[in-house]
Amino acid sequence: MVELPAAEVADRSGVNRATVYRWWPTPADLLADAVAFHWDYRIDAPDTGSWEGDVRSAMTEAVALVDEPVERAIMAAMATGRYPEFNAVVTDAWTKSLPQWVGMVERAVDRGEVRPEVDPISVVNLMLAPLIATSLLGRRGTSLQDLEMLIELVYRATATPPER
């Protein structure tokens, strides 16, 4: 069993220790919940019917998610590298959800909205990483204004050039 003491998670996340212990009395509870969270609560890749809609939907949901104290604590714990088994569990869950994200990009390529030469996983990285970096290093959320700019940049990065 991976060791991920609740006290550490509390210290690292800034959440009250009593709260963490109430939620997760044992490391097993914590790990189980973290995995369930990553499986069930994390955002699904959207399918709005347009690439612009999908980018907007995914990034808007991601802004709220990565600013959650529990999600931030999970990512901070991963960043420390102190619990390799924990990282493996979370990374594995993410890897299993990747095909639906790749599918989101591929549908947009099929609709002619996204350049076929883009690598879908790099696009997902470009969508989510600026929000994650702000959450982890700035320990704050991304402002609506910054979110709008990032959505526009990701859209431009990927969209098929307009017809001449």
Next chain:
Amino acid sequence: MVELPAAEVADRSGVNRATVYRWWPTPADLLADAVAFHWDYRIDAPDTGSWEGDVRSAMTEAVALVDEPVERAIMAAMATGRYPEFNAVVTDAWTKSLPQWVGMVERAVDRGEVRPEVDPISVVNLMLAPLIATSLLGRRGTSLQDLEMLIELVYRATATPPER
């Protein structure tokens, strides 16, 4: 004085404790060095004369930097939020270096290479965050192939559309 015990840094970074103690016998040494590192060692905004050259140069240097164990340990310590004074010192150093990054984007706008409506700080976030997220959550470097794709995406996101 901020407390940032070397033992913790060792545990979090995966660097040997003895190595950390040899480098930084006291927390004060560690903090001083972290600040110096962020002031002196961190990459300067490039000025290659072209936007494509600047994007490539900055991101290529950043890939190596964010994969350094010490840099990763600094970012992981920031992500935990456990040492607010440490975060403040590093964030302050970064804030002071921001004008040169903004200047890099503004020069490209002046040359007509970058769309004037882009927000320079969001562009810098887009350039560096995917590399940082891979370093922190994947605890690995970005492959050359992924770097090339990300450079291309950032360039497309920001470049002035070709003349019709």
